[in-house]
Amino acid sequence: DQQVKQNSPSLSVQEGRISILNCDYTNSMFDYFLWYKKYPAEGPTFLISISSIKDKNEDGRFTVFLNKSAKHLSLHIVPSQPGDSAVYFCAASANDKIIFGKGTRLHILP
Amino acid sequence: DAGITQSPRHKVTETGTPVTLRCHQTENHRYMYWYRQDPGHGLRLIHYSYGVKDTDKGEVSDGYSVSRSKTEDFLLTLESATSSQTSVYFCAISHGRNTEAFFGQGTRLTVV
Numbered sequence: 001d002q003q004v005k006q007n008s009p010s011l012s013v014q015e016g017r018i019s020i021l022n023c024d025y026t027n028s029m030f031d032y033f034l035w036y037k038k039y040p041a042e043g044p045t046f047l048i049s050i051s052s053i054k055d056k057n058e059d060g061r062f063t064v065f066l067n068k069s070a071k072h073l074s075l076h077i078v079p080s081q082p083g084d085s086a087v088y089f090c091a092a093s094a095n096d097k098i099i100f101g102k103g104t105r106l107h108i109l110p
Numbered sequence: 111d112a113g114i115t116q117s118p119r120h121k122v123t124e125t126g127t128p129v130t131l132r133c134h135q136t137e138n139h140r141y142m143y144w145y146r147q148d149p150g151h152g153l154r155l156i157h158y159s160y161g162v163k164d165t166d167k168g169e170v171s172d173g174y175s176v177s178r179s180k181t182e183d184f185l186l187t188l189e190s191a192t193s194s195q196t197s198v199y200f201c202a203i204s205h206g207r208n209t210e211a212f213f214g215q216g217t218r219l220t221v222v
Contacts, residue, residue, distance in 0.1 A: 006152075032208035043200055043213030044153070051208065089153060096160045097168065098143065098202075098211055102152035 003027045004092050006101035014109050019077040021104050023090030026071065030092035030099075035064060035075045038087045038103070047088075048075070080108050113137045114214040116201050122220045129188040131217050133201030135181075141204040142184040143211060144168075144176065146197040153200065159184055191221040 005024045013019045021035075031052040036044035050057040050064045050073070057064050063076045077084055085108045090101040113136035123129050133142060144156040145168075155168030157176040165176050173195060175187045188195055198218050204211040 034210060036213075041216075043202075043215050046210040046212065049210055091153075093208055096141065096166070096207060097155060097158060098204075099155060099169065100145070100153035102150065 001026075002101075003030075004090055004099050004101040006088075006090055006104050008104050009102070010105040010107065012107040012109055013080050015082060016079045019075075019080045019084065019106055019108070021075040021077075021088050021090070021106065023073050023075075023101055024071055025073075025092050027092070027094060027099075028071070029094040032093040033064070033066060033073050034091040034093070034098070035062075036089040036091060036100075037084075038089060044089060077106075082108050082110070084108050114201060114203055114212060116199075116214040116217050118217060119215065120218045122222060123191050125192060125221055126190050129191050129219065129221075131186045131199055131201075131219070133184045133186070133203075133214060135184075135203045137203060137205070137212075138181060139203040139205040140181075141206070141211070142178065143202040143204075144174075144184065144186045145200045145202065146170065147200060147216075148197050156186065156199075191219075193221050195219065196221045 034049040035047045038044040048062045066073045087103045089103045115134045117132045143158040145153045154170045159165045159178040177185045201214040202211040
């Protein structure tokens, strides 16, 4: 049973516009959330995280929003750049485990 | 890279043979994880370790065992490899609970 869900397998966004990637979770014990970016043939790279005591965290072009009541988080990338084309994984942590979603492939269009 | 080395990087093995993948870190991080990545499944947690000799199961642990006899090494063993274990395996490390994990470059394992 999937505890972390990324329901959009892919997303296409025009260069310069905002990319919004979504993630839902089912386990209310999760208290720390992370986003990773992955290029082919490489390991995932950490992007940004957020603790459950916060509702927003920002780092440069990346902002993560957390809605605990809805068990939903989102990653905003503004402005989107060609190098942002990759697979993005949402992850959640509880009891020493880090559980990942299936990923969303982001295509940045010229 | 955050001082993580996975070996081997590529391996082809026959069904029924034992296989051990190694993850070595130079960061002295407490937590270590093994994941597998498969199309349509994302990253799935196999086993993890929260200290020397302290390990626990993840989401897809059947057919896998692990050992951590020292801080820097976390071994993943397939006792008898099956074709369903063909995958890309990633090791990750983190220094504490609720901190980011850093990943290795991956090991591509093919079971024929």
